[in-house]
């Protein structure tokens with residue numbers, strides 16, 4: 891989609907990194923610590939590096955792609971392993987049924 895290659899995304903990613911590093915926030919997916927010594931400037935792929943994860947997926951909420959509050963911390967490895975089955979979709983259906 892190319893959305894993550896733009897300067898706008900790089901800026902937002904840096905903002906999310908600073909916010910999450912300040913809180914030493916763990917990964918929202920596996921709840922393990924994130925290695926905040928790896929900065930967003932690091933272009934080499936590191937599984938334990940911070941990578942912003944969209945809380946509401948871009949596929950269903952494209953207008954929230956560049957909203958900082960829609961980003962939560964995750965490992966690069968965790969974020970990329972999600973594939974085409976968004977966790978959010980599953981959660982939303984589960985909640986709808988519970989109500």
Ligand SMILES: [Zn+2]
Pocket residue numbers: 917918919920921922964965968
């Ligand atoms: Zn993780």
